[in-house]
Amino acid sequence: MRRVLQRPFFDRPTLVVAEELIGKFLVRERDGVVTPYMLTEVEAYDGPKDKASHAFRGRTPRNAVMFGPAGVLYVYFCYGMHHMLNVTTGPEEYPAAVLIRGVQGVVGRGRLTKALGITRELDRLPATKANALWFEDRGVMPSRAIRRTGRIGVAYAGPLWSKRRYRFVWKD
DNA sequence: ACGATGATGAAC
DNA sequence: TTCATCATCGTA
Numbered sequence: 001m002r003r004v005l006q007r008p009f010f011d012r013p014t015l016v017v018a019e020e021l022i023g024k025f026l027v028r029e030r031d032g033v034v035t036p037y038m039l040t041e042v043e044a045y046d047g048p049k050d051k052a053s054h055a056f057r058g059r060t061p062r063n064a065v066m067f068g069p070a071g072v073l074y075v076y077f078c079y080g081m082h083h084m085l086n087v088t089t090g091p092e093e094y095p096a097a098v099l100i101r102g103v104q105g106v107v108g109r110g111r112l113t114k115a116l117g118i119t120r121e122l123d124r125l126p127a128t129k130a131n132a133l134w135f136e137d138r139g140v141m142p143s144r145a146i147r148r149t150g151r152i153g154v155a156y157a158g159p160l161w162s163k164r165r166y167r168f169v170w171k172d
Numbered sequence: 173a174c175g176a177t178g179a180t181g182a183a184c
Numbered sequence: 185t186t187c188a189t190c191a192t193c194g195t196a
Contacts, residue, residue: 043191052191062180079192080177086191099191110192153191173196184186 001139006128009135010070014089014096017070018044019168023142026103027134028116037116038140040170041102043151045086048095052157055095065124066095073133075113075123082110085118087127087135101152101167145171 005024010017025036045053045066054063054076065074066088074086074097086097102108106115113119118133127134148165155162 045191054191057181060181076191077179078190080179080190082192084191101191108193151191156190175195176193178190180189182187182189 001137003137004128004130005071005135005137007069007071010087010089010127011091012070012089014044014046014098015166017089018042018098018166019146020142021098021100021135022146022168022170023140025136025138025140026100026116027130027136028118029130029132030117035116036136036138037103037106038138038170039100039102039135040104041100041107042168043099043101044089044096044166044168045099046096046166047090050157051161052151052154053095053097056157059095063095066097067093071126071128073122073125073127075118075120077120079110083113083119084109085113085122102169104170143171147171 021039021042027036055066069092070089072088085100088097090096106112147169149167150163151167
């Protein structure tokens with residue numbers, strides 16, 4: 001079984017998409033080489049009231065893609081040296097996305113994008129076509145023991161938002 | 173614990 | 185046009 005995840009998968013509540021992405025595969029094609037990576041760590045950024053989300057202060061040129069349709073890549077540059085990879089979720093006009101924090105063998109968002117060669121060239125590209133970067137269901141059963149924790153690196157948003165268990169990690 | 177390093181967005 | 189901030193990481 002090998003199925004490219006389509007818009008209906010992403011066009012659901014962000015927390016549902018985030019949890020279900022664990023155990024799915026992020027597939028990267030570079031120079032004709034296709035490499036699958038099983039997703040092990042993600043975070044949800046959910047709606048205009050989420051103080052930790054880029055969308056909290058409304059639509060800007062950078063975050064506009066979060067307000068668009070689901071299943072689109074959102075890649076941005078942070079701390080002057082790291083690229084962050086997200087995929088948009090939920091209906092149009094509702095700003096939400098899932099941050100990809102780790103895959104099997106590569107932990108950490110900055111490291112992940114560096115290892116897979118992900119830059120803003122991929123920003124705003126659809127994640128639903130088998131081209132450059134996409135997601136697949138390869139039939140791996142999601143672990144029943146997915147761990148849920150607060151999100152990392154968002155203390156500035158205050159305890160209410162940083163402690164919400166919007167982070168999903170494969171049980172290992 | 174802290175510096176690197178630059179895009180971003182808000183203020184002026 | 186400035187300026188503080190930042191969904192981080194490596195070194196100490």
